[in-house]
Amino acid sequence: MTRLRVGRGDAAATPWPVLSDVAITMVLVLVVSLVLQFLVTFKDRFINEQLVRRQQEVRALLYERVDDTTMFAVDPLAPDRQKLTFQAELLFPECGSILTPQGDSLLEKVGQVLDSLSGYFTAVQIDGHTDVIPIGFCPYESNWELSSRRATSVVHLFERLEVIPSEKLSATGWGEFHPINTDRLDLNRRIELQLLYSRGDIELQVNGGAGASRP
Secondary structure (H helix, E strand, C coil), rough: CCCCCCHHHHHHHCHHHHHHHHHHHHHHHHHHHHHHHHHHHHHHEEEEEEEHHHHHHHHHHHHHHHHHHHHHHHEEEEEEEEEEEEEEEHHCCCCCCCCCCCHHHHHHHHHHHHHCCCCEEEEEEEEECCCCCCCCCCCCCCCCHHHHHHHHHHHHHHHHHCCCCCHHHEEEEECCCCCCCCHHHHHHHHEEEEEEEECCCHHHHCCCCCCCCCC
């Protein structure tokens, strides 16, 4: 009778080749993950840099077109958000919501700048703010109505001038509830334009697509 013998190597096959394959796979997955993370970080950084450059371009053009640059302030809030602040006394009469000739002229120049670079923006939000002093003799029930009416007046001006598409505009009245200075009430009476910048065409450029043309 012939006996079959099983060798020791067959009985206890080494697991090292399998473990080696697993290790190589894990390393490859880690490398791919790191590369993808780097690409995402690089893309976000590039987009943010381009948005900041656009903010700087808008700021420079505003300062070029408006004679007196002390009439407003331009502040970055984020790479894709910028704020223009106008003191209410420069735009409206006391307790009023109809733009003065000076306010009308100032906002017209601002609107023309935004129109020339309209492709940069997804939205322009107009915010009205007041101080904490009760309305008193003003023809409005409260600071809510006054701040809302002033913001809406700016929207109507931009619509009349056809400088910003209506679907990009919005108006909000905040009353006295978002002060920026508790010592100087006049600084709280203001109109703010929040400019929301578009990321879409920059992302197309990064992805190799045909980005939107320069506005």
